[in-house]
Amino acid sequence: MTSSRMYTFAIAGLSLLGISSAISASAADELQILKFKASSDPVVNPGKGWVVYGGSTKNHCKDALDVCSSAYTRFCWSQLESEEGKFNWEPIDRELRDWDSAGKQFGFGVMCESFHSGMKYSTPKWVFDLGAPSIAYDGEKVKGQIALKKWDNPIFLEKLSNFLAAMGKRYDGDPRISFIDIRSYGQWGEGHLGHLKGSEKLSPDGLRNHIQLHLDAFKKTRLMIPWGEPLYNPVYDWAIDKGVAIRRDGILGNSNGSELIRCKGKVPSLGEWYSSYEVHSRNTGQKYEWGDKLEDRILDDTVRGTFTYQNLGQYDMKDLFVKEKRPFIDKLTNMMGYHFLLSEASMPRHIKSGTGFEALFKWENKGLAFIFIPCGVAAALVDKDGKVVAKCPATGCHPEKWAPDGKQVSETSSLKFTAPSGSYRLAIGLFSDPTRPMPDIRLGIEGETVGNWHILGNIDVD
Structure with missing residues (x-):
């Protein structure tokens, strides 16, 4: 940080998504920390x-x-x-x-x-x-x-x-x-x-x-x-x-x-x-x-x-x-089987198109077992109309290692999007097959979903 001052504030509008959030920022950079609540709704997923x-x-x-x-x-x-x-x-x-x-x-x-x-x-x-x-x-x-x-x-x-x-x-x-x-x-x-x-x-x-x-x-x-x-x-x-x-x-x-x-x-x-x-x-x-x-x-x-x-x-x-x-x-x-939650995600509020950045995810497996089918994680930018305009693999995330012990697993992943400048919503999705057009493995968390993409929060692309 270039300044010793730190500002913490709520992001306007995120309450509409059922997400609690805070941002730690400096004049040079901003980091948003997004927290999510577990849902009691049943989640039907493949492989279990x-x-x-x-x-x-x-x-x-x-x-x-x-x-x-x-x-x-x-x-x-x-x-x-x-x-x-x-x-x-x-x-x-x-x-x-x-x-x-x-x-x-x-x-x-x-x-x-x-x-x-x-x-x-x-x-x-x-x-x-x-x-x-x-x-x-x-x-x-x-x-x-x-x-x-x-x-x-x-x-x-x-x-x-x-x-x-x-x-x-x-x-x-x-x-x-x-x-x-x-x-x-x-x-x-x-x-x-x-x-x-x-x-x-x-x-x-x-x-x-x-x-x-x-x-x-x-x-x-x-x-x-x-x-x-x-x-x-x-x-x-x-x-x-x-x-x-x-x-x-x-x-x-x-x-x-x-x-x-x-x-x-x-x-x-x-x-x-x-x-x-x-x-x-x-x-x-x-x-x-x-x-x-x-x-x-x-x-x-x-x-x-x-x-x-x-x-x-x-x-x-x-x-x-x-x-x-x-x-x-x-x-x-x-x-039965796996039951994945995302409890927290941290990433910049502003990113540059074509430039990589790091995101931190905190996962939990509340099920009785590991996941035994292929599973990969991807992130996406979703526009105001619900259209996915860009996506990339979250290669630092390894669902097959998320143990069924209820303990948090922290993973850092490098993400990079190429998209027109503008305001988007960042989303996360889990895939049993990376060639699928939409995620097919859902998380057990509250909040908005778009085609099984879980909306995390807002992000601006410069």
């Missing part, structure tokens, strides 16, 4: 949150669509390759088109066996015709359902590998996909042999091989495997080191989410309920009914397992959960 199960967008109410970030379903391998080498991707493509049109991602798994299937074969019949050994059992809908006897059979593994390679070629890296399950072993692909008397348990090395086949086919899209039983814990830890997320199917029933603690700070986790909201919310004294204790149980399991994702009432086709528990759902929306 509630997952709606079953059916198309038309099967769910507006509230369910508003609070979910992704949809999800499971397919049987035989649906997608009923004849060797002839693939029917339409069941997956139809879901992707439908949910993408609603602005939601879609996750899915492909099972090699399902007790609930209406088909005799979940693994294609032609795999057994080629010599893969089988067992027969009575499913929920089909008597004499055919399932694999040996999950490490070379014929089965070769044909599964070919299928996965084709699926990976078509879908790996598709931004419409939130995650893909690894469901090639066991009942429902859950890594156990429920109902499958006579089927032989995989060794840990055998399960590792199944996972590796998926990793070979999918280099970009997040893979996720259901936790099955303690025998495979070392394999799940190995998979986590490879970037594979873990899910636990059976929350509120035979699990309290503790199997997912191993994911903390490393990969996403997902909690799938044992049954639907309609069942778990009852209070008739039956097993896994929680009645008025349901919210406490969901909250406890969510925190214990540091869930990144959770099903929205399981296969709750009536959307009863969201209709009856919306305030509770909104609360957990901001807890």
Whole structure:
């Protein structure tokens, strides 16, 4: 500073933005310090949150669509390759088109066996015709359902590998996909042999091989495997080191989410309920009914397992959960996964076009987990009509390092705008893909937004 005098004053008009601000200035320079309040409103962001199960967008109410970030379903391998080498991707493509049109991602798994299937074969019949050994059992809908006897059979593994390679070629890296399950072993692909008397348990090395086949086919899209039983814990830890997320199917029933603690700070986790909201919310004294204790149980399991994702009432086709528990759902929306706040930003009040300047940002992650999708920060100049006239990356900001511990993270970033002289509003935005025209990751703060750009304050360009 060229003078020992310092002036502190409020910027006129910033109260209209819901921003408190002060400026420290000298005759040569001015620095504005902008402070922001956390919002209690639910913030739905990609890569986290509630997952709606079953059916198309038309099967769910507006509230369910508003609070979910992704949809999800499971397919049987035989649906997608009923004849060797002839693939029917339409069941997956139809879901992707439908949910993408609603602005939601879609996750899915492909099972090699399902007790609930209406088909005799979940693994294609032609795999057994080629010599893969089988067992027969009575499913929920089909008597004499055919399932694999040996999950490490070379014929089965070769044909599964070919299928996965084709699926990976078509879908790996598709931004419409939130995650893909690894469901090639066991009942429902859950890594156990429920109902499958006579089927032989995989060794840990055998399960590792199944996972590796998926990793070979999918280099970009997040893979996720259901936790099955303690025998495979070392394999799940190995998979986590490879970037594979873990899910636990059976929350509120035979699990309290503790199997997912191993994911903390490393990969996403997902909690799938044992049954639907309609069942778990009852209070008739039956097993896994929680009645008025349901919210406490969901909250406890969510925190214990540091869930990144959770099903929205399981296969709750009536959307009863969201209709009856919306305030509770909104609360957990901001807890699951990451939840970013900007508490303070400091930068000059006046800048020169084409000349760089430094800005200081103070961030917080109030969620249960790190962010596990790509995320970059950018700044923009917005004119009085809400048009972005210039933007630049805030390369000094690293959202992937913002820990879910509620502590502030201070980061300094060099910014530079080239824009006509005039008065603008400075904005900040978070992107899962830098090529997107607008930010798609929102902050949990009060104040004005323009196309998901968070308005920080006024700035003049000379």
